[in-house]
Amino acid sequence: MIERDDLDMLAAEFVLGTLPVEDRQRVQRLRTTHPELDAQILQWESRLSALNDEIEPVDPAPGLFARIERSIDQLEQASSQHNEVVKLRQQVSRWRLSTAAASIAAILLIAVMMLEPTPTKSPYVAVFQHNDEQPAFLLTVDLARKQLNIQPVTARPAGNQSYQLWIKDDELGPTPRSVGVLNEHFEVDPAALTNYDAELLRRATFGISLEPRGGSPTGQPTGPALHGFLYPTGEGADTNRL
């Protein structure tokens, strides 16, 4: 039995954003069935909202929203079902938190999500973030056709360097394997994953590193450390990994 006081602190830390990921997700679920908890959360939001006035508004980079919209449109076209993108939108806060909790000083962070309960037909989406904040790249993998598609969101051209996409799975050995080097338009061979089976792709970790022009000279990422995580987010996902 949770004491009322404890519940209130749960609500307070939920609003503050300091709950561990699992607790946060639990509270997110509980508030839909516990009006008292929901009311406490709303009260804390109201109490702390004046803190927001301390933040100076900053204009986003020109064209940022257009790029995000474009990426989502492309995702929508890539998806066989509209609701997958809706799910993606709903998952945004979840992967942000998950990656924030799991990041170890990574400059590029990766979350991989499976968007459909019928995994063999559905695309994966990987979101590559800069500094926990804005997605740098979106990667979709259509498992049925083994086609991959990568789109920059906030990623900038790397000048004299190249972005390189990696895949890692225990079955492939202890080190990441290169999927390909992104060209200047941030494209990579869409068929680069054809030789991997769907089961492996479903559990694999993807990463993007910044490498010398043309790709890593060593065959291993030489840029910033990369971490990736697999998040099943289809129906029933809440009871599994999340």
Next chain:
Amino acid sequence: MIDRIDDVQAQARLNRCFEELDKDRADMVRLAYLNGWTRDALADYFEQPVNTVKTWLHRALKQLKRCLDS
């Protein structure tokens, strides 16, 4: 206009309540809320165990609540 005045009053009230907190604890709440710091990040920065951070946060939040609701 009325809304704006309410905002200013709410902010002044919250600031007064923050001033009643120990500086470290006020900073902790601000860093968490405004900068998105996790308990772990706060523990590193303030060189305290995570459980202490949790206790400090709870005390600060309870104190803020008492102050704001009074």
